Amino acid sequence: MHFKKSINHGSFYIQGLRSFKDTVPKNVKKILNKKGYIYSDIISNWNYLVGSKISKVSYPKSFKPIGNNSPGILILRVQRGNEIDVEYSKSEIMNKINSHFGYKIINKINFETFEVKFKSKKNINYSISNKSKNRFLKSINHIKNEKVKNSLLKLTKHFK
Numbered sequence: 001m002h003f004k005k006s007i008n009h010g011s012f013y014i015q016g017l018r019s020f021k022d023t024v025p026k027n028v029k030k031i032l033n034k035k036g037y038i039y040s041d042i043i044s045n046w047n048y049l050v051g052s053k054i055s056k057v058s059y060p061k062s063f064k065p066i067g068n069n070s071p072g073i074l075i076l077r078v079q080r081g082n083e084i085d086v087e088y089s090k091s092e093i094m095n096k097i098n099s100h101f102g103y104k105i106i107n108k109i110n111f112e113t114f115e116v117k118f119k120s121k122k123n124i125n126y127s128i129s130n131k132s133k134n135r136f137l138k139s140i141n142h143i144k145n146e147k148v149k150n151s152l153l154k155l156t157k158h159f160k
Helices: 026-033 036-044 046-050 052-057 083-088 090-101 130-141 146-157
Strands: 002-005 012-015 058-064 072-079 106-114
Touching (some): 036 046, 046 052, 046 058, 046 090, 052 058, 072 083, 083 090, 090 106, 130 146
């Protein structure tokens, strides 16, 4: 391996193979140094770490490291009405995540609630005028493909 010292820049360059950390851009290094890989690993293994029951009603929003070598805070988004279930399994979640990484990475878990809005599809009523319905039927009759024609006729029966 050949070393070359640059007088202009005050640093030296290594010719040949380089380590991975030297090839990563500076912005990515900052994210990785702030423990960004922990958050992505928690997200990718969330169902495995907490179980299917809790993963259906919650997901990790962010991870905030407190210091370089100290554990951080995990912020979870929890569906409204399921806060108690997740609160009771809080210590279990911390233990599983810490054991997954092999050292104490999470010190505290905070919760934020969100509400799920469901739309009922059964109460939707479609209304159309008779004039428009007759116009659609005439244009459907000109279609040559029988499968498309039959499916469109079934669709018009649902209009009132």
